[in-house]
Amino acid sequence: MIELDAVAGAFELLTSDASAWLLLIPGLLVGLVFGAMPGISITMAMAFALPATLYMDFLPAIIFLTAIYTGAGFGGSVPAVLMNIPGTSSALATTFDGYPMARAGRHNEALGVALASSVLGCLGSYLVLFVVIGPVAGLVLKLGPLEMFAVAVWGMLLLGSLAGTYMARGLLAGAFGVLLGTIGFNSAGFVRGTMGVPWLLDGVPQIPAMMGLLAASQLIALVNTTYIISDESARKISFSKTLAGLRLALQYPKIILRGSAIGVIIGSIPGVGSSISNLLSYSETRRNSDDPDSFGQGNPQGVIAAEAANSSSEGGAMGTMLALGIPGGGATAILLAAFAMHNIVGGPSFIANNKDIVYALIFSNFAQAILLLFVGLGFVYFASYIVRVPLRFLIPSVLVVSNFGAYAIEGSAAGPITLWIFAILGWAMARYGYPVAAAVVGLLLGSLLESNLLRTYQISGGDYLTYAAERPAALVVFGLMILSIALQSISKRRRARKLAEAVRK
């Protein structure tokens, strides 16, 4: 599995070129700052830095970009925890418990937990990549539309578990989100639901919609509040509490391991990636918890699960990109563009001929993850000061920055208008007990579900059962899904019985 000659070559490459190391900290800082800014995605941060790598050598250029990738991956969790704004879809599940923790005055701890989980998730994923880069390449090639559909349905099932007090409202929010996610061109070429608006042809702009549903709606709801954290004594910025958060994350190695495994596997599937892995990991952790009702109320285990999965997706996505030359998402697409800028073609032939460079990239990412711990600690300390800003200043400022971000992502007023519409929808949904997160998940998965169902329909000629019987991988995913639902229902029944017994006593 591991080729020792290539490993020795990788060490030689890394020790002979100081510039590769000098770019690590600047790359992490660029990623952290950009990732923490609402509306600026990992992809945008990397795209912004891409021209700067043109005159670098190949290895330092890729290392610089992967450092931005790593930094921005964690940077996105800072606004997710402090302001309920997931800068990217991969930080969505972090908001579920990170923001309630912040509102309860546990922002230092939440950021510490997120940082430790990110670092460990990232380290774990590259460790896995180091060992299984070869076999992963073969496995990913075998995934067809039915398997992708199965994974997306699995993601959809999270809607049930994410639903709050009212099941019907959770499902309605999720189903409506999926419907909105299918607006525009479908993969068969039909244009639906655009109402003649040209920018809806490509679908509802996802990031502005997410920002509107989760962040702007929350800010509108806070208009009659003075501070994010009501209790003045809880607004303190404490380095020791951040460190306590780091230690707290270490108490849940099982959640980190599970999150990392989910992150690597899902992250390696092109087009799915970290946006689903953080939700799957969150849902699995909640399902396995003794106290699932505490999730969404500020349970640090939720933050650990989400962050371990989204940061480990980086390793999975890098694996697919290096092994197959297929970008799993925007960030790896930029990396492939950087490969092309240096006249290098990614894919199986690159791995076969340049194993030393691949291992050098993996080792450099180990170093990035460890450095992220220290650079990130300093960063979150300063970022935490946001909880001391009165909301009357914070609400207009964050709304304006979100609008700028939405405009920058779309390059037109389509972004701010989408943000506004979804802010109203999110505000109304939250006001009447609908889980807004379910609508967001639906919106993210809508087009993925439809395109994969369509491809399965086209390939199978409508005979799904015969086709499914020929796809053992899809059957395994469906089997796991059914098992997961059954276990969830058993554990729910067990909890209800325990509760009934406790009441009788």
Add this chain to the structure above:
Amino acid sequence: MSILPNRRVVWGHLALVTVIVGITIAYIFDARGVSTRATNLLLIQPLAVLIVILAAFVLPGIFPPVTSDEAKMHDGETRMDLARALGIIVALGVLAFTLERIGFDIATFGFMVVTLAICGERRWWVNLGFSAIFTVALIYGYGAITPFPFPLTVL
């Protein structure tokens, strides 16, 4: 006499569900107008039916018993509290639609002044000063790190 004795109508909730069902029906009619082939309606038609069914299940929450928690959910909220939230929504809409027309600088400054006032900043010199400094810092700061040119009028 009330049609539903001992029940209350939560008008905001009714409006939300009406919007969801209305958009769903409009969407499915539009989609069916484009084509009735399976490759067009495979997912969205069953989904639209599911949404309408789920909306029916939500109805008891729109007309809750007057004594239920649901009916009393927003009892502590004053008209002014609601007006503030609606004021922010209107200001956000004006910002979104005017950013390109009147320039990001003027639209941002105007939005900041109005929303700071709505959020409770009563000192006019603080409001104007913060709005002006924030607008300038944001225009130059954000403009420097994003590749898109923001249309400006003054700055």
